[in-house]
Amino acid sequence: MTLPSPDSKTQLALYRQMLLIRHFEQKIVELYPEQEIRTPVHLCVGQEAVAAGVCAHLRDSDTIFTTHRNHGHCLAKGMSLKKMLAEFYGKETGCCRGKGGSMHPCAPEVGILGTSAIVGGGIPIAVGAAWANQMRGIPAVTVTFFGDGATEEGAFHESLNFAALKKIPVIFVCENNLYATASAIGKRQPAAGSIAARAATYGLPGKLINGNDVIEVYLAAGEAVIRAKQGLGPTLIEAETFRWFAHVGPVDDTKTGHRPANELTRWKKKCPIQHLRKALLSKKILTPDDEKIWQKKFDRSFEEALYFAKTSLPSGIEQLTTHVFA
Amino acid sequence: MPWTTPSIKISTPSAITQGIRRLSYRQAIYEAQHQLLSTDKRVFLLGEGIDDASGVFGTTLGLTDEFTSQRVVDTPIAENGITGIAMGAAINGMRPILIHMRPDFVIISLDQLLNHAAKWFYMSGGQVSVPLTIRCVIGRGWGSAAQHSQNIQGLLTHLPGLKILMPATAHDAKGLLIAAVRDPNPVVILEHRWLFDKIGHVPEDLYATPIGRANICRYGSDVTIVATSIMVHEAMLAAETLANEDCNVEVIDLRSVKPWDENCVAASVRKTGYLIVADTGHQYGGVAAEITARITELCFSSLRAAPQRITLPEAPVPAASSLEEIYFPGQSDIIKAAKDILSG
Numbered sequence: 001m002t003l004p005s006p007d008s009k010t011q012l013a014l015y016r017q018m019l020l021i022r023h024f025e026q027k028i029v030e031l032y033p034e035q036e037i038r039t040p041v042h043l044c045v046g047q048e049a050v051a052a053g054v055c056a057h058l059r060d061s062d063t064i065f066t067t068h069r070n071h072g073h074c075l076a077k078g079m080s081l082k083k084m085l086a087e088f089y090g091k092e093t094g095c096c097r098g099k100g101g102s103m104h105p106c107a108p109e110v111g112i113l114g115t116s117a118i119v120g121g122g123i124p125i126a127v128g129a130a131w132a133n134q135m136r137g138i139p140a141v142t143v144t145f146f147g148d149g150a151t152e153e154g155a156f157h158e159s160l161n162f163a164a165l166k167k168i169p170v171i172f173v174c175e176n177n178l179y180a181t182a183s184a185i186g187k188r189q190p191a192a193g194s195i196a197a198r199a200a201t202y203g204l205p206g207k208l209i210n211g212n213d214v215i216e217v218y219l220a221a222g223e224a225v226i227r228a229k230q231g232l233g234p235t236l237i238e239a240e241t242f243r244w245f246a247h248v249g250p251v252d253d254t255k256t257g258h259r260p261a262n263e264l265t266r267w268k269k270k271c272p273i274q275h276l277r278k279a280l281l282s283k284k285i286l287t288p289d290d291e292k293i294w295q296k297k298f299d300r301s302f303e304e305a306l307y308f309a310k311t312s313l314p315s316g317i318e319q320l321t322t323h324v325f326a
Numbered sequence: 327m328p329w330t331t332p333s334i335k336i337s338t339p340s341a342i343t344q345g346i347r348r349l350s351y352r353q354a355i356y357e358a359q360h361q362l363l364s365t366d367k368r369v370f371l372l373g374e375g376i377d378d379a380s381g382v383f384g385t386t387l388g389l390t391d392e393f394t395s396q397r398v399v400d401t402p403i404a405e406n407g408i409t410g411i412a413m414g415a416a417i418n419g420m421r422p423i424l425i426h427m428r429p430d431f432v433i434i435s436l437d438q439l440l441n442h443a444a445k446w447f448y449m450s451g452g453q454v455s456v457p458l459t460i461r462c463v464i465g466r467g468w469g470s471a472a473q474h475s476q477n478i479q480g481l482l483t484h485l486p487g488l489k490i491l492m493p494a495t496a497h498d499a500k501g502l503l504i505a506a507v508r509d510p511n512p513v514v515i516l517e518h519r520w521l522f523d524k525i526g527h528v529p530e531d532l533y534a535t536p537i538g539r540a541n542i543c544r545y546g547s548d549v550t551i552v553a554t555s556i557m558v559h560e561a562m563l564a565a566e567t568l569a570n571e572d573c574n575v576e577v578i579d580l581r582s583v584k585p586w587d588e589n590c591v592a593a594s595v596r597k598t599g600y601l602i603v604a605d606t607g608h609q610y611g612g613v614a615a616e617i618t619a620r621i622t623e624l625c626f627s628s629l630r631a632a633p634q635r636i637t638l639p640e641a642p643v644p645a646a647s648s649l650e651e652i653y654f655p656g657q658s659d660i661i662k663a664a665k666d667i668l669s670g
Contacts, residue, residue: 063418096451106450113417114450118441124407125442128414135370135396136419155437158407165402323448324486326455326510 003222006215008285010056014214015280016294017052018273021072023298024081027306028071028088029250036310037088039101042069046212046244049272050175051076053217054143054237057225063111063129063142065122068103069175069243070115073145078110081305091312098315099323119180120146120153123172127159130170130228141228143171143221149180151195152188157202160236164202167233171224172199174238175211181247182258196238204234211239212272242267349528351493351521354500355385355461359423361532362507363393366421369507372399372412373425373461382425383463383522409435409460413443413512416458421507426462429478429516443512444487459506460514464555464606467520467650472642479554479605480612482514483584489513489537490584492606494558496526498581501535508534518555518606540587542594546574549600549664552591552617554580557604557636557655564660575664583613591617592624599630602663604655609637631670634663 006014025045031037044051051072058064058077066073074084079095087094088102096106103117113129116122126144133140150156151174163170174195178185189195199206205227209216217239224235244264246253254261280286349357362369371386377400381387390398401408405426412422426432432439439460447455465475482490489511493499499517506513543558544565553561558579565575576594580586595601601621603614614635622633636655644653 094451096449096453099451100449104449106453108453114446114454116442118437121410121437121442124410124438125414125417127407128411128416129418130414131411132415132418132420135415154404155407155410158402158404159411161402161404162407162411319451323450323452325489326447326452326457 003219006218008283010218011215011276011280012285012290014052014056014218015273015276015286017056017076018048018214018276019291019294020298021048021051021075022273023295024071024075024302027302032250038090039088039103040248041088041102041250042248043245043250044069044072044243046267046271047175047177047241048072049214049217050145050173050211050239050241053214054145054171054173054221056218057221058111058141058143060110061138061140063113063126063140065113065126065129065142065144066105066115067122067146068117069147070103070105074105074107074112077112079105079107079112081301082308083107085305085309086312089309089312090315091309092315092319093308093312094315097319097323099319120150120155122146123150123155123159127163127168127170130163130168131166134166134169139229141169141171141225143173145173145175147180148174148176148178148185148195149188150174151198160199160202160204160234163234164204167231169228169231170234171221171228172234172236173221174236176238176240177243179243179247179259182253194238196236199236204236206236206238208238208240211241212270212275214272214276241272242270244268347528347530348525349496351496351499351517351524351526352384354496354526354528355503355517356387357528358500358503359386359389362423362504363389363397365532366507368419368421369423370397370399370420371423371425372401372408374401374403374427374431376400376425382427383519386425405431405434406438409438410442413438413446413456413458416456417446417454421457421459423459423461423507426460428465428474429462430473430476432460432462432478432514433481439488439512440485444485447511448487455510456512457507457510458512459503460512461503462514462516464516464518466518466654469645469647469650470643471645475643477516477607477638479516479583480607480615483613483616484611487512488584489582491515491537491582492555493517493581494521494553494555494579496524496528498535498541500528501533502537502581504532505534505537509537513537516555520556521559535581538582538585538587540590541579541581542576542590543579544575544577546576546598548573548598549575549602549667550578550591550594550598551575551602551604551660551664552578552580553604554583554613555606557606560655560657561604561660564657564664567657567661568664573664573668586617588620588624591621595621595625596628599628600667601629601633602636602660602667603633604636604660607637608640609635610640612637631667634667636660636663
């Protein structure tokens with residue numbers, strides 16, 4: 001099954017989505033030193049193509065389970081910027097009333113049913129949510145995003161096994177950014193084979209793709225969505241990518257000795273946004289004016305959301321012990 | 327099989343057997359599941375080997391034939407993953423009952439249970455609740471030993487977000503299971519294998535035993551004994567012996583260890599002035615420790631002696647029959663504790 005390349009309009013939308021995510025992350029980088037965002041931020045700069053390419057296929061009724069590194073996924077799934085930022089600022093108007101912070105976004109109205117920040121923790125939950133759709137006859141798909149580190153967890157293998165066994169409409173999207181915090185994948189996993197290749201042992205398709213090429217991500221995710229909706233079961237996508245900032249915080253961790261600088265330089269040359277930008281400009285699908293208009297729009301909505309977040313009331317004592325039980 | 331038969335004699339306390347319709351604890355669990363499956367499309371059962379010829383000690387026998395393998399699901403041997411999968415189904419409209427043949431296997435799933443299910447509602451700011459019921463069956467005896475007969479209630483009560491139930495009677499085995507499935511939160515039910523043949527009054531209708539409400543199974547004015555699970559029956563036997571010696575104990579079946587019925591226990595202790603807690607678990611940081619501490623806070627001025635705890639020794643469960651015999655406390659320990667506490 002090979003899908004046709006996305007049309008110009010779709011390509012433009014994918015580009016805009018990546019730009020929006022980058023814009024958001026850059027704003028967080030600027031604001032973080034104020035120390036008013038008092039929650040750890042796991043930036044996804046460099047990895048925008050995966051979120052944009054996958055979520056482009058999803059509707060509000062489709063569900064995603066993301067991770068601690070979730071900003072891109074949440075934005076691409078349509079989460080309210082106001083609620084997201086208010087949560088970062090610990091406000092009662094935040095998406096989790098100040099109880100989740102940056103690592104546990106929840107927005108059921110757009111199919112984000114909560115987020116685990118335990119490595120691999122969201123994977124079985126996604127399988128279960130997708131299984132519920134299957135049992136209830138709801139034709140929706142569920143996507144679980146996770147990093148390369150999660151593929152070392154038992155939960156990953158248990159989930160693949162079960163999803164394959166029951167032909168569950170779930171898509172496993174591994175964002176392989178080659179590091180778990182600062183531990184390189186080569187020190188953690190044997191060199192033989194890719195993560196995608198592990199799918200074969202469970203009898204589901206596994207596809208290794210360039211995670212910095214949003215069109216490639218879009219096509220792979222599109223095939224997986226069709227498979228899931230046709231009742232053919234799960235797919236594992238391994239998208240190779242790289243994060244530009246440290247594991248946590250707006251820090252260049254090549255300067256702190258956590259990762260080699262030349263590796264980051266090499267990956268910055270493979271920037272997912274620049275990659276598509278060149279192509280779109282040369283085909284005249286995109287004009288610099290489009291970008292300027294978008295940037296202004298992004299600025300305006302971010303400023304509005306930031307104002308909302310900063311002026312909302314901090315989460316109060318009434319939030320402390322409520323919602324322990326439903 | 328010898329290990330399916332309790333090797334201690336349990337008499338049937340009279341207060342629990344009133345009523346006309348009588349079922350065993352095992353039948354009561356079966357009936358609750360049957361009625362829930364029949365009346366609620368969201369309910370399904372899953373667990374390792376739950377559709378095999380033993381049917382989880384008889385509690386799921388025949389349910390697969392009647393409700394299909396789509397709703398009574400045999401699972402891979404993957405306790406943590408399956409717990410996450412059940413939780414995922416729970417947050418997306420289903421009401422799963424996850425069954426473990428031993429509480430020890432729940433320990434494998436603690437990441438999904440404690441890091442996820444127990445906190446999901448809170449972390450989501452009250453948006454997404456987890457109506458997940460987990461049944462597990464405490465084994466005991468016949469050398470089941472350290473990994474097949476643990477009592478994990480103390481472990482599970484420590485972190486916020488889980489409800490923990492321990493039915494001691496057939497009536498509550500059914501009623502608490504129904505209550506758990508109806509509850510929008512994750513609930514763990516610890517059943518006791520040695521109670522499975524215990525007969526008691528079980529109404530036919532789909533009724534729920536309120537979670538967090540204790541049951542006074544014997545009224546008395548001299549000593550309060552709070553007990554869980556099989557220790558309720560040990561306490562009732564002890565109470566009969568003590569009554570012959572003119573000591574009238576009040577026996578409280580806690581039923582729900584989290585949340586637990588502070589008011590009921592406190593009212594009893596204010597009346598008697600003495601507290602003995604008999605739990606099936608360990609002492610350190612356990613259920614008996616919590617009840618003792620809390621009641622001391624609430625009823626300090628009413629207490630006429632230090633509360634006593636009857637619990638397991640500070641060692642894993644041994645295998646040899648000779649060691650099992652001295653490992654598990656019983657009615658004689660309760661009788662001794664009552665005499666000690668009263669003699670000051």
